[in-house]
Amino acid sequence: MAGKVLVVDDEKIIVKGLKFSLIQEGFEVDCAYDGEEAIEFAKANEYDMVLLDVMLPKIDGFGVVQQIREFSDMPIIMLTAKGDDMDKILGLDYGADDYITKPFNILEVKARIKAIIRRNNMKSKVVAPSKSSIIEKKDIRLDIESRTAYIEGVEVNLTAKEFHILELLITNPNKVYSREMLLEIVWGKGTPGDVRTVDVHVRRLREKIEKNPSEPKFVFTKWGVGYYYKEV
Numbered sequence: 003m004a005g006k007v008l009v010v011d012d013e014k015i016i017v018k019g020l021k022f023s024l025i026q027e028g029f030e031v032d033c034a035y036d037g038e039e040a041i042e043f044a045k046a047n048e049y050d051m052v053l054l055d056v057m058l059p060k061i062d063g064f065g066v067v068q069q070i071r072e073f074s075d076m077p078i079i080m081l082t083a084k085g086d087d088m089d090k091i092l093g094l095d096y097g098a099d100d101y102i103t104k105p106f107n108i109l110e111v112k113a114r115i116k117a118i119i120r121r122n123n124m125k126s127k128v129v130a131p132s133k134s135s136i137i138e139k140k141d142i143r144l145d146i147e148s149r150t151a152y153i154e155g156v157e158v159n160l161t162a163k164e165f166h167i168l169e170l171l172i173t174n175p176n177k178v179y180s181r182e183m184l185l186e187i188v189w190g191k192g193t194p195g196d197v198r199t200v201d202v203h204v205r206r207l208r209e210k211i212e213k214n215p216s217e218p219k220f221v222f223t224k225w226g227v228g229y230y231y232k233e234v
Contacts, residue, residue, distance in 0.1 A: 004028045005050035005119045010040040010066070011081065012058055020053065023108050029115075037061025044070045050122070051115045052078045054098070056089050064096045071097035071206070075162045077118050081106065094198045097206075099189070121190035139172050139233070142211070142220060153211050163188055164207045167229075171221060175233035178224045204229055 007029050009020045014035065021031045032047065034040040036059040044052065052070070056063040067078055080093040080101045090101045099118070102111060137144040143152040144165075151160050151168065160168065166188045171179065179187075181197035208215040222232045
């Protein structure tokens with residue numbers, strides 16, 4: 003189960019150790035030592051996993067996550083200082099999938115990477131049931147085959163997970179999905195991570211499709227329960 007991993011850390015000894023260990027497992031590994039370089043790698047390649055340190059030169063890890071999430075859903079695990087809960091919370095808020103605290107156990111790192119790649123591979127093999135390739139509701143038009151979305155006829159650039167969330171809610175109108183349900187359906191059953199990453203993706207989805215995200219017309223919140231698409 004080979005995969006492609008991007009390791010980002012300004013401490014070269016950490017990068018060297020991670021690269022050596024991952025190559026031993028059959029992974030292809032790219033390395034970056036600052037935030038700008040990490041973003042360049044992420045734009046030029048599709049990675050099965052990004053291991054990203056918080057403290058980086060030029061652009062910190064939070065900025066890197068934020069920029070990557072503008073164009074890709076590639077899995078990101080942030081490497082944070084031990085006991086620094088604020089870094090963990092901020093990382094999830096910016097769109098990271100999970101975090102590992104330093105100093106870390108390389109066996110745990112490899113186990114998490116393999117688990118995420120395995121789930122992603124299983125999801126990609128699932129054959130979707132036959133259905134119309136076009137879904138139209140209110141001012142939304144979804145092209146399922148090309149995975150493109152249009153609001154009032156104008157294409158909006160959604161990431162794969164944003165599109166999946168919108169498609170799920172629209173095709174199941176008025177059904178409320180908890181954050182736990184969305185994490186399991188969209189990210190995969192048993193995915194390690196925090197349900198707050200669902201909130202981040204929904205917030206960004208609203209920013210792209212709603213004229214006024216604080217007063218949505220498409221994706222609604224059932225406070226204390228979850229999210230749903232409202233169909234009168």
